[in-house]
Amino acid sequence: MSPRLVIVGPPGAGKTVTGRLLAERLGGQFRDTDVDVEHRAGRPIPEIFTEQGEAAFRALEEEAVAAALAEHTGVLALGGGAVVSAATRQRLAEHPVLFLSVGLSEGVRRTGLSTPRPVLAGVNPRANFQALLRERLPLYREVADWEVDTDRLEPTAVVERVIRMTHTGPPGAEPE
Ligand SMILES: Nc1ncnc2c1ncn2[C@@H]1O[C@H](COP(=O)(O)OP(=O)(O)O)[C@@H](O)[C@H]1O
Ligand SMILES: O=C(O)C1=C[C@@H](OP(=O)(O)O)[C@@H](O)[C@H](O)C1
Numbered sequence: 001m002s003p004r005l006v007i008v009g010p011p012g013a014g015k016t017v018t019g020r021l022l023a024e025r026l027g028g029q030f031r032d033t034d035v036d037v038e039h040r041a042g043r044p045i046p047e048i049f050t051e052q053g054e055a056a057f058r059a060l061e062e063e064a065v066a067a068a069l070a071e072h073t074g075v076l077a078l079g080g081g082a083v084v085s086a087a088t089r090q091r092l093a094e095h096p097v098l099f100l101s102v103g104l105s106e107g108v109r110r111t112g113l114s115t116p117r118p119v120l121a122g123v124n125p126r127a128n129f130q131a132l133l134r135e136r137l138p139l140y141r142e143v144a145d146w147e148v149d150t151d152r153l154e155p156t157a158v159v160e161r162v163i164r165m166t167h168t169g170p171p172g173a174e175p176e
């Protein structure tokens with residue numbers, strides 16, 4: 001058993017939004033490990049960071065990802081920092097993994113407009129985002145089977161590209 005597709009990438013790449021659309025298009029369930037972590041902790045992510053610290057969040061995340069990889073058969077979105085765990089990267093080697101990428105300016109623009117992410121908070125979100133990309137780009141590439149640059153693509157266009165690239169499609173669809 002494996003998720004049909006696991007999505008990794010930095011905050012703002014569209015793992016949650018595009019992942020949900022992909023699941024709808026493919027006719028499967030969508031699951032997001034950020035939601036699983038919040039259920040396990042019984043509190044929202046920013047509160048986990050402030051009350052328990054980032055290390056506690058990462059431990060919860062590692063467990064949540066392992067459980068979801070073992071259980072889920074639809075599309076699975078991970079949190080942007082999940083690949084920092086070596087154990088998670090090892091687990092991902094056995095699953096189909098899509099890296100949704102986004103560049104610095106577009107990533108900062110998108111995350112500035114949406115829910116707070118503790119890893120980007122502070123006086124200079126752009127510098128934080130840049131440091132995060134520098135650290136994680138090699139890790140996303142290490143685990144990925146496919147990579148799609150989302151900078152100039154709407155989520156629906158990302159979905160179409162992913163379906164072409166991975167040769168998955170809704171039930172009954174003719175392969176290209
Ligand atoms: N391809 C895209 N083009 C434009 N905006 C996008 C795209 N993908 C996501 N967004 C927007 O960026 C923000 C973050 O998206 P989200 O799916 O939460 O990213 P992630 O889960 O990767 O952090 C949301 O406001 C979303 O609508
Ligand atoms: O990049 C990160 O370290 C994080 C990304 C977030 O998920 P998204 O990538 O879905 O925003 C969430 O897991 C948490 O705020 C930490």
Ligand SMILES: [Mg+2]
Binds near residue numbers: 015032077079
């Ligand atoms: Mg997300």
